[in-house]
Amino acid sequence: MSELAIAAQKLDAVDELAGKRAEFVLDTASDRAADAAGVVYLDGNSLGALPAVVPGRVEDVVRRQWGELRIRSWEESGWWTAPERIGDRIAPLVGAAPGQVVVGDSTSVNVFKALVGAVRMAGEGRDELLVDATTFPTDGYIAESAARMTGCTLRPVAPADVPGALGERTAAVLLNHVDYRSGRLHDLPGLTAAAHEAGAIAVWDLCHSAGALPVGLDEHGVDLAVGCTYKYLNGGPGSPAYLYVRRDLQDRFDSPLPGWNSHAEPFGMRTGYEPAAGALRGRVGTPDILSMLALEAALEVWDGVPVEAVRAKSLALTDFFLECVAAYVPEGRVVCVTPVAHEERGSQIALRCDDAGDVMKRLIERGVVGDFRAPDVLRFGFTPLYVGFADVERAARVLAETLA
Amino acid sequence: MSELAIAAQKLDAVDELAGKRAEFVLDTASDRAADAAGVVYLDGNSLGALPAVVPGRVEDVVRRQWGELRIRSWEESGWWTAPERIGDRIAPLVGAAPGQVVVGDSTSVNVFKALVGAVRMAGEGRDELLVDATTFPTDGYIAESAARMTGCTLRPVAPADVPGALGERTAAVLLNHVDYRSGRLHDLPGLTAAAHEAGAIAVWDLCHSAGALPVGLDEHGVDLAVGCTYKYLNGGPGSPAYLYVRRDLQDRFDSPLPGWNSHAEPFGMRTGYEPAAGALRGRVGTPDILSMLALEAALEVWDGVPVEAVRAKSLALTDFFLECVAAYVPEGRVVCVTPVAHEERGSQIALRCDDAGDVMKRLIERGVVGDFRAPDVLRFGFTPLYVGFADVERAARVLAETLA
Structure with a gap:
């Protein structure tokens, strides 16, 4: 057994979250059929594994x-x-006090609500929207529509350049907390503060951070946020997304999708619209109950799990993966595009190589499931609730063999 | 046994759709616990019963x-x-050829897509939206938002007055095929033709007609339509809605919610938005798979069922209910607000009485489940796939006893 394999065993032995793995459906007959050794599932940043409580x-x-x-x-x-x-x-998983988060609709639809809502909250003369130039595409497409429909100009800006781009015409800025491709963690406290200093509204997309690291929405004064629930929150394929509107902004939140579920008295069946108070002003139509209650069950795995412990294990997993890759993979064969600094890293590692599409296919055939993001990125997501250190060592080893 | 009870038996005996009832979960232990005689479920126009194929x-x-x-x-x-x-x-249930209907999001969100899309298709100088003044509220609220965001004026008009209200400034008209409260069936062919004569786009909400009667979207040249799937289509609580865009308009359909799922190449992860061709241009975000595939299973009960047979039984059921009510309920105690003429009737009967809220509570306690719509309407929906004539006779009898 290699030194790293032994190190992995030791790390697993002292992992306080190791017991959580049993609360998920993993190591199934299908997995063993795919590969005798089972499957290392490093795609929880795309679709989280099934929590065992959900089917019942x-x-x-x-x-x-x-x-x-x-x-x-x-x-x-x-x-x-x-x-x-x-x-x-x-709410507690994203650092929000109760009454500020509402679940429903897709992330894209919530981005639209949040951005139009943000522009309507912004002061007079603010007619520019800034959007993360490296964003997951849907945020950019929806931001373009929100800008078009509110008479704003849309300006894509690299997150690092946002402070310099903010100005007296900026209505709002839409940023991804963790970049879906590179796994880079952006500076939510700093960029939110910069937006506020310029008098702009800060809107965050938490798809790749919620459930993997502390977000601190309330602590850092974020104005609006959205996120999906099928990645690190394990809500199931296409499970409903959520919208956060900070409490003191809720009365000013003017939704572009004022469906009957957001009415102050929905069963009054009134002709005139009067918005409900609080987070449920972000609701739209009839909630999608099957998917929503599957998500509710899935969230039970978080009982008693401090997100700080998840973050600590996430960093240990990605550190260890980088260590194993450095040891096993010939130098220069892949380039890591995820920052090495902890404060700039989410819970995934993205490796660039020219034949990434082909490599990922062969990795999956060998039971190591990550995903490919065009044009040249191998993406490995590390879900601390069910990924262990031995998984990490095996993934790196199989990757090295595949690349050889 | 009363004459009407005997008549019901005879009608049930010759009902060609009677066998369909066995494909639904009805007459359960819970129903018998609610009332020894079981439950007559006349609320399928709010939430369809569970098709037996769905749980598996x-x-x-x-x-x-x-x-x-x-x-x-x-x-x-x-x-x-x-x-x-x-x-x-x-598609076949609403009279549409393939490639024109896409499922996803709530009805409210689809009304927004359809109306904004309609305004963008309308010619220059058309800046007025007409909306059914008696519409289910969410359509009106969303229409107001669509008008506000496209620089249009919103004008509520009773459906009968639409022809006179249409003009050269009308961009689009949004109508309910069947009124949610009164059960009145509006003249889809005539009103669509009137809209077209005025050069306007016709948008129809099919929530209370699809699955209960022939709609004929293609035949009547409807431009855009939306509908929910949890009423007569039995898709489950809050199951995803659908959007119809007529084939020859699809290239001009410019969605206000251009999420990544509607991109021509969604996994290209491109910065610039380029809409897909066809119906899937109406998609937005990641589809809600659990609810969507439950709906797919639920639609299997329609195999081999011509919607014309459903319509014939629906009218026979509502005719028979009116006959029983006339025979059992003291004259003047309730007023029927649903039109008597077949061509003006959907698949529900709405009865007005001052104490409707209280009456419905007592009806439900006695195993007859309809619903109450504020301020004074008793609503009874007749789903031809699982409601029989004996159910109808019992419902009218219990209603009469409750009102006495």
Whole structure:
């Protein structure tokens, strides 16, 4: 056994989160069919693994709540209040006090709500939107639409250049907390403060950070934020996203999608729109109950897990992966595009190589599942709740063999 | 046994759709616990009953597709193409050829896409939106937002007055095919033709008609349409809605929510937005797979069911309910607000009485489940796939006893 394999065993033995792995469906017969050694799943930053509690809960929602109680479940099974109840469950994971997060719709739709809402909160004469030039594409496309529909100009800016680009015409800035491709962690406290200094609204996309590291929305005075729930929060494929509106801004939040669920009295069936108070002003239409309650069950794995412990293990995993890659992979064969500094790293490692698409295919065939992001990036996500150090060592070893 | 009870038995005996009831979860232990005689479920126009095929399918989606295949399911389990595939499954139910319907998001979000898209298709100088003054509220709220964000004026008009209100400034008109409260069926062919004569775009909300009667979108030249899937389509609580864009308008459809799923090459991860061709231009973010595939299973009950047969039974059911109500309920105690003429009736009967809220509570306690719509309407929905004539007779009888 190699030195690194022994080191991995020792690290796993003292891992306080190691027991959490048993709360997920992993090491299945399908995994062993794919590779005799099973699968190392490093794609939880795209689709989180299935929490073991979910299937039973979904079965209850379908068979009993829908099948037997039917319409009564809107009240009796708590369907109607699910968006804000589950929002409150996500809140501590992103450093938010209750009453500021609401679940529903896709991330893209929430980006639209947040950006239009931000422009409407901004002061007179502010007609420019800044957007992370390296953003996950949907944020950029939606920002373009939000700008077009609010009479703003959209200006893509690299996150590092945002402080210099902010000015008296900036209405809002939309940034990704962790870059989906490189895994770079951006400076949320600093960039939020810079936006505020310029009198602009700071909107953050937490898709690649929530559930992997502390976000501190309240602490750092973030104005609006959105995120998906199917990556590190393990909510299931396409599970509903969430919207955070800071409490003191909620009365000024003027949604471009004022569906009946955000009405002060939705069952009053009134002709005139009057927005509800609080986070549920961010709701739109009838909530998607099956997906939403699967997410609610999935969030139970977080009970008693401090996000700081998750962050510590995440950094240890990615440090160890870099160490193993340095030891196993011939120098120059891959270039790490994820920053080495802890304060600039999310919970993934992105390696660039010309034949990344092909390499990832062969890795997956050998039971190491990451993903490929065009044109040349191998992406490995490390979910601290279910990835161990032996997984990391094996992934690096198989990567080296594949690249050889 | 009363004459009407005997008549009901005879009608049930010759009902060609009677066998469909066995494909739904009804007459459960919970129903018998609520009332010894079981439950008459006349609220399928709010939440359709559970099709028996759904629980097993959802279990497969959760345990195998998500739990075992994980990320591979986006391709291997057909997750990625679900929105357009399921759209094509809904298409024949609304009279649309394939390639024009896409599933995803809530009805409210789709109303926004459709209306903004309609205004952008309308000719120069058209800056007025007409909306059904009696619409389900969310359509009105969203129409107000769409008007505000496109520089249009919003004008609420009773559907009957639409022809007179259309003019050279009308960009689009948004109408409900069946009124959610009264159950009135509006003249889709006539109003669409009137809109077109005035050079305006016709947008229809099919929430209360799809799955209950023929819609004929293609035949009548409707431009855009939206609908939910949890009423007569039985997709489950808050299941995703759909958007229809007529084929020859798709190239001009300019969505206000251009999420990455509507990009011509979504995995190209390009900075610039380039819309996909066809119906999938109406997609936005990552599709909500659990709810979407539950819907796909639910649609299987439609195999071999002509919507014309559904319509014939629906009218027979509502005719019979009116006959029973007339026979059992003291004259003047309720006023029927649903039109008697078949060509003006959807698949529900709405009865007005001052104490409707209280009456509905007592009806539900006695196992007859309809719903209450403020301020004074008792609403009874008749889903031809699982409601029989004996159900109808019992509902009217219990209603009469409750009102006495």
